[in-house]
Amino acid sequence: MAEVIDGKAVAADVIAKVTSASSDLAASKSVTPGLAVIIVGEDPASQVYVAAKSRTAKECGFNSLQHTLPADTSEAYLIDLIEVLNHDRTIHGILVQLPLPDHIDAGKVIQAIAPEKDVDGFHFVNVGKLGTGELETAFVPCTPAGSMLLIERVRGKDLSGLNAVVVGRSNIVGKPMANLLLAANATVTVAHSRTKNLPELCRGADILVAAVGRPEMIRGEWVKPGTTVIDVGINRIAAPERGNGKNRLVGDVAYLEAADRAGAITPVPGGVGPMTIALLMANTLTSAYLASNLPRPQF
Numbered sequence: 486m487a488e489v490i491d492g493k494a495v496a497a498d499v500i501a502k503v504t505s506a507s508s509d510l511a512a513s514k515s516v517t518p519g520l521a522v523i524i525v526g527e528d529p530a531s532q533v534y535v536a537a538k539s540r541t542a543k544e545c546g547f548n549s550l551q552h553t554l555p556a557d558t559s560e561a562y563l564i565d566l567i568e569v570l571n572h573d574r575t576i577h578g579i580l581v582q583l584p585l586p587d588h589i590d591a592g593k594v595i596q597a598i599a600p601e602k603d604v605d606g607f608h609f610v611n612v613g614k615l616g617t618g619e620l621e622t623a624f625v626p627c628t629p630a631g632s633m634l635l636i637e638r639v640r641g642k643d644l645s646g647l648n649a650v651v652v653g654r655s656n657i658v659g660k661p662m663a664n665l666l667l668a669a670n671a672t673v674t675v676a677h678s679r680t681k682n683l684p685e686l687c688r689g690a691d692i693l694v695a696a697v698g699r700p701e702m703i704r705g706e707w708v709k710p711g712t713t714v715i716d717v718g719i720n721r722i723a724a725p726e727r728g729n730g731k732n733r734l735v736g737d738v739a740y741l742e743a744a745d746r747a748g749a750i751t752p753v754p755g756g757v758g759p760m761t762i763a764l765l766m767a768n769t770l771t772s773a774y775l776a777s778n779l780p781r782p783q784f
Contacts, residue, residue: 487714487747490635496759499634499784500545503766506782507546510773518773519548519576520604520765525563525589526556531582538580538762545766548575560589564597571599577776578604578769601775604768606630606661615664621781624768629662631760632715633669634784636692639713639749644671650687652676652703652737653696658717662694683707695737705742714743714750717757 510516520542524535535551542549552566563581570579579602585591595603600610606626614623625633640647649671653659659675666673676686678697687693687707693714695703700720708714718737727733736753744750751757767784774782 487744488639488749489744490639490715490749490751490756492631492635492751492756492759495635495638496631496763499760499763499767500541502782502784503763503770504545506770506774510770510777510779511546514777514779516773516777517546517548517575518578518769519550519573520578520580520769521550521552521570521573521576522580522582523552523554523563523566524582525554525558526586528584531584535582538765541762541766542769545770547766547769550576556586558586558589560593563589563594567594567597571597571602574776576602577772578602578765580605580765600624602772604765604772606768607657612656612661615661618664618668620668622775624772625665625764626657626661627761627764627768628658628717628757629665630768631764632658632662632694632717632757633665634760634764635715635751635757636666636713637669640692642669644669644692647671647691648689649673649692649694650676650690651694651696652680652683652687653694653698653717655696658696662696662717666692666694678702697737699737700735701737701739703738703743705739705744705746708743708746710746711748712746714738714747715757716740716751716753719753719758 539549539551570576579598595607600608606624611624649666651663654677663673663675684707688709696717700722716736716738720735721732724731724733734754
């Protein structure tokens with residue numbers, strides 16, 4: 486049976502390091518990391534996510550600001566607010582919660598955030614830095630960055646000689662994940678739902694990252710014995726065994742099947758999920774350190 490990679494424990498370790506480093510920054514430079522979160526509209530899931538981010542920021546000792554805007558907020562107003570935050574020296578991270586209302590161009594809004602405050606890692610400058618291996622000053626999207634930390638806990642930082650397969654090609658997870666693995670010297674293949682002979686390709690992986698958004702698509706027989714499996718998927722499916730109308734969360738990997746063959750595997754929930762907010766805090770702290778001309782913290 487595979488080693489279960491405990492994302493909650495690793496995330497807690499990251500948060501503890503962030504909290505300690507935040508305290509050190511306040512003592513040495515009189516600087517408190519500042520995170521501004523903007524939410525437009527009343528999407529229930531977004532409100533839950535934003536509340537969790539704001540709460541964790543405060544726990545880390547950050548200055549946490551939340552701008553809650555009505556759904557009919559204009560694109561121009563939102564961009565003007567971002568511009569104000571770009572010039573606010575007490576704010577080191579700016580996060581606009583997605584999705585945005587249909588009348589607002591999310592791409593335009595994201596590109597309005599100053600790259601050095603883009604703690605979500607979506608600005609073209611940060612995308613380009615990651616793609617060219619400039620990791621010292623790049624901000625990497627939080628989910629792949631967290632996934633990479635989980636891989637490092639099992640395989641170490643140098644992945645030379647290992648084959649990695651990423652199933653998924655999104656800008657938020659798949660592509661940055663592939664670039665992180667390349668930077669760690671893995672031999673990387675990016676696959677997706679339309680890839681020919683996908684099961685065979687997956688069976689060649691020493692590290693298999695599933696980020697395709699299809700519940701339990703990756704079957705156990707696709708996993709080579711000893712493989713490290715990182716399941717980024719979060720899918721809600723019907724669970725009639727729990728009662729009428731009940732459901733449960735599953736990943737993109739058929740967990741029980743894969744766990745019989747993998748060397749290590751992340752569960753869903755409790756694997757990659759907790760890492761996302763932890764890495765948002767790490768990115769915000771990093772921004773504050775870089776703005777203070779201090780070396781990038783390591784996690």
